[in-house]
Amino acid sequence: xxxxxxxxxxxxxxxxxxxxxxxxxxxxxxxxxxxxxxxxxxxxxxxxxxxxxxxxxxxxxxxxxxxxxxxxxxxxxxxxxxxxxxxxxxxxxxxxxxxxxxxxxxxxxxxxxxxxxxxxxxxxxxxxxxxxxxxxxxxxxxxxxxxxxxxxxxxxxxxxxxxxxxxxxxxxxxxxxxxxxxxxxxxxxxxxxxxxxxxxxxxxxxxxxxxxxxxxxxxxxxxxxxxxxxxxxxxxxxxxxxxxxxxxxxxxxxxxxxxxxxxxxxxxxxxxxxxxxxxxxxxxxxxxxxxxxxxxxxxxxxxxxxxxxxxxxxxxxxx
Amino acid sequence: xxxxxxxxxxxxxxxxxxxxxxxxxxxxxxxxxxxxxxxxxxxxxxxxxxxxxxxxxxxxxxxxxxxxxxxxxxxxxxxxxxxxxxxxxxxxxxxxxxxxxxxxxxxxxxxxxxxxxxxxxxxxxxxxxxxxxxxxxxxxxxxxxxxxxxxxxxxxxxxxxxxxxxxxxxxxxxxxxxxxxxxxxxxxxxxxxxxxxxxxxxxxxxxxxxxxxxxxxxxxxxxxxxxxxxxxxxxxxxxxxxxxxxxxxxxxxxxxxxxxxxxxxxxxxxxxxxxxxxxxxxxxxxxxxxxxxxxxxxxxxxxxxxxxxxxxxxxxxxx
Numbered sequence: 001x002x003x004x005x006x007x008x009x010x011x012x013x014x015x016x017x018x019x020x021x022x023x024x025x026x027x028x029x030x031x032x033x034x035x036x037x038x039x040x041x042x043x044x045x046x047x048x049x050x051x052x053x054x055x056x057x058x059x060x061x062x063x064x065x066x067x068x069x070x071x072x073x074x075x076x077x078x079x080x081x082x083x084x085x086x087x088x089x090x091x092x093x094x095x096x097x098x099x100x101x102x103x104x105x106x107x108x109x110x111x112x113x114x115x116x117x118x119x120x121x122x123x124x125x126x127x128x129x130x131x132x133x134x135x136x137x138x139x140x141x142x143x144x145x146x147x148x149x150x151x152x153x154x155x156x157x158x159x160x161x162x163x164x165x166x167x168x169x170x171x172x173x174x175x176x177x178x179x180x181x182x183x184x185x186x187x188x189x190x191x192x193x194x195x196x197x198x199x200x201x202x203x204x205x206x207x208x209x210x211x212x213x214x215x216x217x218x219x220x221x222x223x224x225x226x227x228x229x230x231x232x233x234x235x236x237x238x239x240x241x242x243x244x245x246x247x248x249x250x251x252x253x254x255x256x257x258x259x260x261x262x263x264x265x266x267x268x269x270x271x272x273x274x275x276x277x278x279x280x281x282x283x284x285x286x287x288x289x290x291x292x293x294x295x296x297x298x299x300x301x302x303x304x305x306x307x308x309x310x311x312x313x314x315x316x317x318x319x
Numbered sequence: 320x321x322x323x324x325x326x327x328x329x330x331x332x333x334x335x336x337x338x339x340x341x342x343x344x345x346x347x348x349x350x351x352x353x354x355x356x357x358x359x360x361x362x363x364x365x366x367x368x369x370x371x372x373x374x375x376x377x378x379x380x381x382x383x384x385x386x387x388x389x390x391x392x393x394x395x396x397x398x399x400x401x402x403x404x405x406x407x408x409x410x411x412x413x414x415x416x417x418x419x420x421x422x423x424x425x426x427x428x429x430x431x432x433x434x435x436x437x438x439x440x441x442x443x444x445x446x447x448x449x450x451x452x453x454x455x456x457x458x459x460x461x462x463x464x465x466x467x468x469x470x471x472x473x474x475x476x477x478x479x480x481x482x483x484x485x486x487x488x489x490x491x492x493x494x495x496x497x498x499x500x501x502x503x504x505x506x507x508x509x510x511x512x513x514x515x516x517x518x519x520x521x522x523x524x525x526x527x528x529x530x531x532x533x534x535x536x537x538x539x540x541x542x543x544x545x546x547x548x549x550x551x552x553x554x555x556x557x558x559x560x561x562x563x564x565x566x567x568x569x570x571x572x573x574x575x576x577x578x579x580x581x582x583x584x585x586x587x588x589x590x591x592x593x594x595x596x597x598x599x600x601x602x603x604x605x606x607x608x609x610x611x612x613x614x615x616x617x618x619x620x621x622x623x624x625x626x627x628x629x630x631x632x633x634x635x636x637x638x
Contacts, residue, residue, distance in 0.1 A: 129472055152575025153448055154610050159572040162605050164565045167486045176603055246483045253478040256471025284495055286481050291473050
């Protein structure tokens with residue numbers, strides 16, 4: 001058995017995963033990101049012990065622990081190099097958790113581990129190369145090439161959300177203009193829809209859904225309105241699909257993988273979004289008459305991070 | 320000994336290359352692209368025989384022939400799938416040349432083979448991953464990952480010139496807007512400079528250099544004027560450097576290779592261009608405090624294609 005932990009900006013989720021990637025048990029606690037790293041790490045350790053206990057499992061049965069981090073890590077040392085959301089810099093997470101639990105700990109980027117999860121037991125299974133795009137608060141990415149996690153030469157590869165794909169009317173948090181994240185994240189969708197609501201004098205069902213309170217606007221409401229045919233919502237969703245497709249076509253032109261997988265909260269819009277993206281990609285692809293990577297929705301949902309983290313630990317043990 | 324052939328839109332160049340990549344002899348003939356594929360292939364065969372003869376070499380000493388094509392190929396079958404510049408579609412180039420010369424023939428994309436040349440005996444040597452950007456009439460790309468040519472799952476990877484990096488005031492020949500090629504090729508540089516010359520009422524030494532004849536404008540003149548401090552020329556070069564840097568930073572964010580190599584005619588501007596690109600990349604890189612791939616000028620010049628093609632043939636023989 002293996003423990004997989006997904007450290008997110010909202011929750012810390014931990015699960016017990018078996019040898020072939022089945023989730024045996026899982027639970028989560030709030031991250032409360034305003035705390036010091038040490039406090040959050042204490043909660044990670046407490047949660048790991050808790051899932052073992054609540055699952056009535058002997059601690060010795062846990063062979064390794066994998067942890068996914070929403071930031072840049074050094075998988076070799078187990079250190080978090082930087083995690084802007086959590087305000088972590090050079091935190092020796094792996095050794096701290098490993099020492100406390102007396103179990104081998106392996107860490108990596110969360111989107112990369114979610115990609116590994118989809119590759120091991122999800123929709124990417126059987127494909128030797130694939131790219132996961134996690135469309136959430138930001139846009140994350142994971143890359144599998146030749147059946148392996150692809151890290152790059154300096155460990156900074158697969159930051160797909162910061163690929164520039166156009167020009168936008170506001171800059172990305174990274175300082176650049178035109179990052180995919182500023183077009184294709186839930187945040188970007190909400191921001192653009194707000195702009196349309198404030199600027200355009202058209203009838204839209206969104207106003208009723210949010211009862212006039214822009215603070216209530218979220219991705220789910222926008223997609224719901226778009227599916228019902230609302231013009232403003234569709235304008236916003238179409239823009240997201242357009243730029244997401246530019247990003248995917250860029251990745252085809254560079255890496256040409258077997259498969260693209262859309263994950264994260266935005267992907268819950270399902271085939272409604274998927275079909276729009278596929279159509280845009282087919283229009284913009286360079287070699288129109290030739291086959292290219294298929295585009296699918298993620299299969300594991302929120303569990304991908306936990307499963308991927310656990311299986312990363314499993315794979316590392318045998319390396 | 321190996322023959323390397325670089326089939327270009329202007330010339331067909333062929334060379335005899337030794338086991339370790341030294342060029343023993345080379346010559347070229349005009350391509351005359353308006354002819355049928357069969358006519359051009361006859362010239363390729365004639366040129367190959369000619370370099371052997373003019374080099375006073377026994378034909379039996381040639382172990383293989385490699386050919387670089389400015390288009391999409393199937394390296395497995397030796398067929399050219401499509402080559403828009405030459406108007407070639409499904410041409411069995413490999414088998415036609417192989418039959419005529421009774422020697423194993425291996426073909427691949429020209430930028431990919433130039434990248435292989437730089438990797439085997441040029442500036443990319445010793446690096447396990449690298450990306451070559453050929454900045455010429457268009458923008459081509461070659462990718463080496465894990466010491467190997469990277470083709471992708473469907474053979475359409477490394478079309479780096481068609482990565483969208485912004486919004487442009489004209490569409491790319493591929494139909495999309497914002498392709499790197501429309502910002503960072505010699506063609507794009509000339510087109511943008513012409514626009515500045517026609518639109519802006521400023522003093523510029525370019526007008527004297529071209530004696531008022533816009534048809535004489537080329538990349539060399541623009542870089543010469545820019546190096547002399549001409550404002551219009553620098554505006555055009557800075558724009559090229561800006562978008563080329565966006566492309567490079569995108570590639571760092573996706574692939575994070577050891578090294579980037581700038582080749583093609585535009586790269587003859589040398590360190591003047593290189594320093595501008597490095598500065599822009601350093602400003603826009605995501606992880607500013609961390610190391611990333613170095614950026615260098617190509618070392619082999621026009622010969623990269625021939626050398627790479629020959630060494631591709633050499634490598635294929637032992638596979």
